[in-house]
Amino acid sequence: MKKFEELGLNESLLRAIGDLGFETPSEVQEKAIPLLLEKDTDIVALAQTGTGKTAAFGFPLIQKIDADNRNTQALILSPTRELCLQITNEIKLYSKYIKSLHTVAVYGGASITEQAREVKRGAQIIVATPGRMQDMINRGLVDISKIDFCVLDEADEMLNMGFYEDIVSILSTTPDEKCTWLFSATMPQEVARIAKEFMRKPLEITVGHKNSGSSTVSHEFYMVNARDRYEALKRLADANPDIFSVIFCRTKRDTQVVADKLIEDGYNAAALHGDLSQAQRDSVMKSFRNRQIQMLVATDVAARGIDVDNVTHVINYQLPDDIETYNHRSGRTGRAGKLGTSIVIITKSEIRKISAIEKVIKQKFEEKTIPSGIEICEIQLFHLANKIKDVEVDHGIDSYLPAIYEVLKDLSKEELIKKMVSVEFNRFINYYKKNRDLTAQTAGKDRKDASGFSSDGGAVRYFINIGSRDDFDWMTLKDFLRDTLGLGRDDVFKVDVKEGFSFFNTDAEHANAVLDTLNSMHLEGRRINVEISKNDGGSNNRRRDHNNRGGRRSESFGGGNKGGGRKEGSFERSSRRGEGREGRKGSGDRRPRRG
Known part of the structure; x- marks a missing residue:
């Protein structure tokens, strides 16, 4: 494995890298940095969340910026406020020895006037969420018509969140001759369409397999009766005393209900969803990063951009509607080379979904039983x-x-x-x-x-x-x-x-x-x-072959699907009916409160 000194980075960046304690580049950094430094090119980099993508585009971007020119030269688009601020902070740390280089974050939920003022003072790099950037363009508060570089970070997440039109509009405002660097965990059709329309013969870097899961994440599923879903969640938490987890629910209501019940039963838990104010979201995330919260219950949209180290488990309290979303969820753990576990709690009617996920992420699930008392x-x-x-x-x-x-x-x-x-x-x-x-x-x-x-x-x-x-x-x-x-x-x-x-x-x-x-x-x-041990760990049967339970494996969850009209890789929408209401009418005896 190469050292950072071998990638062609200049002295100021190497000093900053040394201060941060980085020793060896990750795979995506080793592949992307020399390529981006060597030539002006468009690039599509496919790598899972947590593999070091910010440094992979941040280091070469900083080195290519003319710090003596105060005009905006680079735009980085990211899906959420949290990720926008995180990228901005990292770029500032990387460029700490380049005094005249300024990076400004542009995002919703804060004063647009103050952000415009910061840009006007001179911001060679703007890091922005698509919605706020489009708003500033419409008001004439920012000029990106002469930028040299545009970075789309977590492109699949931005498009999943409905920013396609904003991204197209923003890219249409930028010059054709700029370099576009697209970083994404997966390559859905919308991302491919962006690449085809706005990029010129992009080079491609792939870390792992396209759309595959991370090799540092193991996948488990637990089959329970629908009424026992919440009790199963509690037992899984008790069976992992050092758990530091993100628990995913489909709806804002289910997220709040599950979090409230966990808190009532003595767990260090909190909810994160779109009905919270920005101040509430910031407070929850601060507590989670400080590990004052062990179990963060979140919707998929609210969890976009969460980048917290050492998450031990991702728990799918309810499966999402599509496989790509499952891949994003599981990417919250097993980051930076550390091991993590993605857990799915399912009912018998959902077993076919496991096979569909396995086919896409190219990894097998381990079927386990809920721990006994x-x-x-x-x-x-x-x-x-x-x-x-x-x-x-x-x-x-x-x-x-x-x-x-x-x-x-x-x-x-x-x-x-x-x-x-x-x-x-x-x-x-x-x-x-x-x-x-x-x-x-x-x-x-x-x-x-x-x-x-x-x-x-x-x-x-x-x-x-x-x-x-x-x-x-x-x-x-x-x-x-x-x-x-x-x-x-x-x-x-x-x-x-x-x-x-x-x-x-x-x-x-x-x-x-x-x-x-x-x-x-x-x-x-x-x-x-x-x-x-005095306990047998559940049934002593080995892993059951859930791929041979009847019916062929498919990336969609509708059996034969004779019409062939369902989107590839999507879960059956009708499976949402009746889900997410288990366990609300009392959970039986209260679990002993944690001391």
């Missing part, structure tokens, strides 16, 4: 133990310790640990011991009994003390275990990775080999510990 209690117990082990002691408590020792002096070490863990853990036991299994029953499959254990006992579930902090997701951990143990492709299953530990299943015949082999190993100097 016993499994969640076990996960929370190990999470608490890890939390206690890793906590940093504040020595401000030292003066109180003698009195505390006196109170606890009659307890043995074992009794003290039991009581300390029970203070936090009993609430999960009390809540989940009376809750039923949520996984939708499928024909021909044994169902767990009320205790959460499989009826035939043919599989063994294990706890292992390695997890996502060791750079494993379920796929890489499964491969590691299979290769280490010398087992077949399907002999390790039900792999569930948490931050500091994980669970997995094998058939009972492999139990002795698993314990003997893994308990004698070390990983990066740390001893691996494997124990048999």
Whole structure:
């Protein structure tokens, strides 16, 4: 892999890159930067969200701008206010050593007069949302008739949001001889039409496959009865104690309802949708970026442009109407090379949609069962133990310790640990011991009994003390275990990775080999510990072949569709009826509130 110094960037940019701590370029940066620096050309770059596209066009753009000329030379269009501000801030950081270069953000929800004044003072680069830019052009407040560069960032998102006419009008105002750089995660027809109409023999860069999902995102689905959708969401949150997630709903109303119920049930949650004021949106996003909110419930439109690092999960509480939107959703996690998980909660009637998504994103889903109460209690117990082990002691408590020792002096070490863990853990036991299994029953499959254990006992579930902090997701951990143990492709299953530990299943015949082999190993100097878990992780069946449930696979969700009139890659619109109202009439017993 190349270094930034090998891409042809000048000294001022390399100094800024060093200050930011960037070491090696991402794939899209390595491909785009030398190409854009070498020649004046149009370019179409297809890369998933979170792959470093801003730097890929920002670095060469800054280097090509004449900082001594105060006229506007470049326009960057982005879909949302949040992304507009983010790009502006990044461009300013990249150009920090070029004192006479000015970048101005132009977006709705702020004073258009003040933005026009900033542009008039001299803005070589304007970063704008399409609606506000069109408004400023109509009022004669900005002149882009002589720009040299136009960048369309997240082009597919802008067009999905209905900005096609604005973009066409804006591009028609710019000179024909400018360079147009189009960056997009996918290549729908509208984006291709823009490229054909306004670009001259554009070069194409593709990172990954067109319209495919990111390799850093694993995909899971959970099938439940419609009435259990909200309860399933809560269990998935409890089964991932360190969750930092975006939860997608179809409508503004459903978004607010789900967020309100999560808050009422003790989760750190908030809603993000179009009915919020700009001040409310800013407040929610600030809390989310600061991780004061763990579960952000959002509509697709409101979530456009969210760029927050370290999102662990994207949860599709309801599937969107088209596959491209699913791809955008899943792109909110697994960013900057980190691992992420995209979860889908579906009912039996929606199973055909999974096959359609797989075909487009070129990745397989793992079918999983909603964790039982016993499994969640076990996960929370190990999470608490890890939390206690890793906590940093504040020595401000030292003066109180003698009195505390006196109170606890009659307890043995074992009794003290039991009581300390029970203070936090009993609430999960009390809540989940009376809750039923949520996984939708499928024909021909044994169902767990009320205790959460499989009826035939043919599989063994294990706890292992390695997890996502060791750079494993379920796929890489499964491969590691299979290769280490010398087992077949399907002999390790039900792999569930948490931050500091994980669970997995094998058939009972492999139990002795698993314990003997893994308990004698070390990983990066740390001893691996494997124990048999008391819970089987749901049904001990391996992943079911959901592609052979009848009917051929199709990118649309209408079966045969004899008329052939539905748009390729779109979900069946009628599936929206009746969805999104599950779980509103009381969620049963309240989950124990988080401390």
